[in-house]
Every structure is written in C-alpha cells, then in structure tokens.
Amino acid sequence: MSMAEAITRFVPDSSSVAIGLALEPMIPFAAAHEMIRQQRRDLTLIGPISDILFDQLIGAGCVAKVTAAWAGNVSEGLGYCYRRAAEKSIPRAITIEEHSNFTIALALLAAGLGSPYIPTHTTLGSDIPSHNPNLRQEPSPLDGSPLLLVSALQPDVTIIHVQRSDEDGNAHYWGNLGVSEEAMLAARDVLLIAEEIVPREVILSDPNRVLGPSFKVRAVVHEPWGAHPSAVQGYANRDHAYYHEYHERTRSVEGFQDWLEDWVLRVPTRAEYLKKLGAERLSSLGVKEHRCAAPVDYGY
C-alpha cells in the first residue's frame, strides 16, 4: 500500500497515534510527513521519546494532545515547536499528559495484557502523577504502602518502522526495541513501514525475530529510508547534521514554516525527498561495514 493511502485510511483526524517507539532510532518520519501533507488535525501523540517527529507534527498544527515522557530534539536540546505550543498556544493549544519512559511503557503493557492498570513505585514523590489523570496514587492492598497505578493506554494506531516484512505484516525487527513491542500489542491497528518487502519464507526462517502478531497489521508500506534522519540498524546511520539544521531553522515560527515547505509540503513523496537529500548524502549515511549475525538452527 502507498504511504498516502495508508495514512488516509488508517490515521483519520482525532486518532491517537503511537509513533517513534524505539526512542532515537527507527522513527517513522515518512509517515509523519504524510500526516502533515494530508493536514491531519486533533491527533493525540503517544510515545516515550520521539526526537523531532513530535515537534514537527505539533508545529504543523496536527496535534491536540501529547501523551509522552519527553518531546524535543535529542542531540540538540529543546524543541521550539513544542515550546511555542505549550508556552503560547502557537499554532494551537495542546494538552500534555506527563509520563516517564517507564510509566508509558507500563501503560502500553497493561493495554496489551488486557489489564486495567499496572502498579509501580516509579515517579512517586515527583509532580508527574499529579499532571496526568491516568496515573493514580493509591495505597497497596497488601500492606498499605504507597503505589502508583498506571492506567492501560490503547492507541488507535501504532506505526512502526521495521527492517523487513512480508506483504502480510509478518516483520523482522532488530536492534533496541524501546516500547515497540508493547505498543504493537496494545494497539487496535498497526501500520508497518518496511525498508524491504521479503517473501514469507525469509520471515519463517527466524520466528524469534518477529516483532508481533501480523493479525493486528492493517497495512505494510514499502518505504526505504522512511526513517531518515533516524538510524535503522543494518541500513542507515543517524543523520546528525539534519537534526542540527532543524534546530537552527525552527527557532521562529517563520523559520519552521520555511523548513516545513522545504522538507515536507513541497516534497510530495519519499522518492522526491530522497532525490532532495542526494545520492552522496545517502551514501555517507549507509552501512560502512556489514556485521551479520551467526545463523541460528531451527531444525529438528
């Protein structure tokens, strides 16, 4: 399915969208850019740390609510669009539900387990629980000691970038997982963005590397470099300079608008985006030395 069709069909206005779930790598920027081009509105963004992806969607006016542990620019610092929205309601006011990385992971885990909540000790004594109605402090039924109850969080749609998938959404993922697995199991619908589409046999050859159940997957989009500027293990290194340029250019509203025109609005497809990046830059980000794992034997 094309990215445009997948976003049209599965990410309507007012959706809650879990995206950027491995923290710094494997961020589905191509999907976010398509949401911006299609002028999605009133989205709820769910994620631990999605680097500059949340900042872009917020700046483009797509977002009503942020349910996250962190929003900014990891290697540069603050995110200017997030700041403008939270401080001055530019381009619109947003609601923020504070989380930590652990609480958002537990919220997604609870939904995937069908549990109403999961108890924990993390963030007790901080101001985070009082700034998120889905975190409640209650005494433990066992001994009366303080507990934090993290309510289950089910995203309407979870979007995950993977290295390879078959056409039915059976996908191999490797590298650090962040909360990708929890978010896939928690979601009502899943969209996969794949570097490569491979035959079913490739997936069946290594079932331990499969991310989650394909029956949740509504669409697989073949989009090489779809996570640029974030890293994809075995395919692409992080484009640090791109984050720096974004930071420098988005200090003002006008600067952000100019950046958005340049990299999203006047770039209708990912193929055009890659042409704009240029072969030399892509090659400099590619894998320099392949390090393949030892094969595993599933024989019997």
Added chain:
Amino acid sequence: MEYTPQELMVVCAARQIRDDERVFVGMRLPLIAFALAKRTHAPHCVGLFETGIMRDAPSEELLYTMGDAPNITGALWTTRTINLMGLMAAGEVQLGFIGGAEIDRYGNLNTTAIGDWQRPGVRLPGSGGAADIASLSQRLAIIMQHDRRRLREKVDFVTSPGYGYPDAHGPAGAAWRKRVGLPRGGPAALITTLAVFTFDHETGEALVQSYHPGTSIEQVQQQTGWPLRLAPACAETVPPSAQELRVIRESDPQGKWTR
C-alpha cells in the same frame, strides 16, 4: 595539563562508578564517563541504556544519542526498555546518571517546565527516563551547568525526585523517600561546572564535597541559590590525570561533548 570544565566533569562522573557495578548511562558526558571508568578503575562495570541496550564495552564510535547504530553493534543485549527499567525497579542497578535544567538543595530536579506548568515561561522536554532513574537506582549522580538560576532553593516542578522536602510528617532525606513510597536510592553526587556535592541522607541536603581548581567556596556560593553547607572533608577537586585526559580525548576526538 590544560583541560575543559566538561573534561573535569567527566572525570568526576567516572569516579562515581565502582568496579562490577551496573550503571544506567545517560546521554552526553556520562557516555564518556562510562568509557573512562571502563578503561581505568572499573573494567567490569556494565552500561545499561534506556532505549533497551546493555553493553560491556563502550561503542566503537562517539555517540550523539544512545540509540545510534554503533551502540547496538557488539551489545551484550538489545531488548525492550521495560526489561531494563524493570531490572532497575527490582533493585539491580547500582548507579544512574541524569542531567537537569534546575535542581534544589534537596536534590530534586526539574526538566519539565520553568514557571507555572499550565502556562510555562519555558517548556522543557520532560522526564524521558530521568524520573525513573531518580526513583529506582541505588545511587543517583547528576551532572549540570552551575549557575544561580539553575541551583535554586526550590524547583518549579519536581520531575525527578531527590530527597523531597521537609513536611508535616517528617524531614526531607531518606525518610521522605520512604514516606512517599520510593523503594531506595536518592542523589549521591551532584557534579557541576564549579563543584561536586554529596548529600546528607538524614536531612537530604546537598553538601559541597569539593570545589574545582580555579574556583573557591565563595564563587560557588555566589552561583548557588541556597546557603551552602560543606562536607567535613571539603577540599579542592582532584584534577584529571594525563591518562584520564588521554582516554577522554580518544573517546571524543572532535570534542563534541567535552570541548
């Protein structure tokens, strides 16, 4: 030998790591501190990264983020964030590093908002994993720029709990952590551009353990928003050795984080 304030902070951070410890490594300076400790006094320490990575050896290339591809190559374990947070919640992580925009005399940190949360003067990025590391590790080490606007009597928002505050039920300190339900831990060190603080577990207060070469207690006081208390053996910070500086410069040859 000449060195930068960042290089001195890396050395102070590395000295917090003991051999055989499991360390929750943060971004930037702690990444270099982990590499330094590993190659000097703590060859058996293991680094945990909240993205879902555990490493026995520092990555082969300088990292801009903990999720960079070289940090996954040759890892001991790549896994889910929740597994590493879960290990920390179960008490298996001895030391955690975090940074902060604001800290107060009881080691409470703010990375959420300056001013009123509803209408902040500056909206900061938020917790990430910092609140978890502050809540759940056995010891917490904090690395920050030192100035009066950052080291305040009281922070505007407690993102990462330190030793709380005195209240109707008792004092700040380890007793406060127990009262609110935190299982262990608390700040062990605050490493700044001017000084290193330790903490009094009974009262929860920061104590100046050492002031960096070229500064003085008076200068540290000028840049600190609460009346300083000194640790009993307060002295000048021991400067980096030539070997320490060599390892730091090998780990960060362009000086991305340490210049």
